[in-house]
Amino acid sequence: MRVYFTRHGESYANTLGEMSARGLKHPLTPVGRQQALALAERLRPSKINRIFSSPILRAIETSVLIANELGIEYEVSDALREYDVGILEGQAGPEAWHQWQMVFDAWTVEGDYTVKHEGGESFLDIRRRFVPFVNGLVQQSTGIGENILCVGHGGLYWMMLPEVLANVGTEDIRRLGGFANTGVVVAEERDGQLVCVEWNGASYSQESTTGSRGS
Numbered sequence: 374m375r376v377y378f379t380r381h382g383e384s385y386a387n388t389l390g391e392m393s394a395r396g397l398k399h400p401l402t403p404v405g406r407q408q409a410l411a412l413a414e415r416l417r418p419s420k421i422n423r424i425f426s427s428p429i430l431r432a433i434e435t436s437v438l439i440a441n442e443l444g445i446e447y448e449v450s451d452a453l454r455e456y457d458v459g460i461l462e463g464q465a466g467p468e469a470w471h472q473w474q475m476v477f478d479a480w481t482v483e484g485d486y487t488v489k490h491e492g493g494e495s496f497l498d499i500r501r502r503f504v505p506f507v508n509g510l511v512q513q514s515t516g517i518g519e520n521i522l523c524v525g526h527g528g529l530y531w532m533m534l535p536e537v538l539a540n541v542g543t544e545d546i547r548r549l550g551g552f553a554n555t556g557v558v559v560a561e562e563r564d565g566q567l568v569c570v571e572w573n574g575a576s577y578s579q580e581s582t583t584g585s586r587g588s
Contacts, residue, residue, distance in 0.1 A: 374514040374562040382408035384431035391465040394455040397430040408555040409435040413442035426524045427453035452506035455526035459493025507537040527552040
């Protein structure tokens with residue numbers, strides 16, 4: 374079994390620098406649509422069996438384009454939506470992003486997983502929806518030949534992949550530069566856990582378990 378974690382194509386939220394973690398406001402840009410189609414071609418040899426998408430518009434559009442190209446259905450899962458930034462939703466500009474950075478640093482540097490923006494999600498809230506979903510994919514796997522694509526978001530993956538990939542930690546993600554639009558992280562099921570084997574087209578062989586943070 375392999376799970377392919379990809380970020381959506383470029384959206385208007387990206388080009389506007391606007392925080393967008395809810396609903397159907399920001400579609401893909403023309404560049405984003407081309408990125409999604411190119412990703413479908415890159416994934417064609419992988420023989421994807423199932424696609425799961427975040428419910429946010431830019432991820433759904435990415436999933437639809439890929440699903441149409443590959444001739445398979447897609448399913449929407451709330452587990453894959455971007456984490457909610459509460460009162461910062463729809464904001465842009467230096468002050469808003471400074472406030473965003475403060476919570477990001479609290480989670481990734483200080484290890485305070487209860488902090489959140491007013492009306493938004495804490496790290497623990499995100500983990501409660503994402504980790505059981507991914508664990509369920511592994512537990513329900515039919516084994517060799519099952520290849521699942523998850524279409525989600527950069528912030529979500531930065532926080533949560535260290536929670537589900539045995540050989541990836543937050544510092545590894547920082548070192549690798551995060552998640553570009555339609556970048557792909559490939560994980561393989563081994564002895565009941567997911568192990569990263571490829572990061573944005575490059576082989577990944579980190580052996581140490583640097584993720585797996587406590588509650």
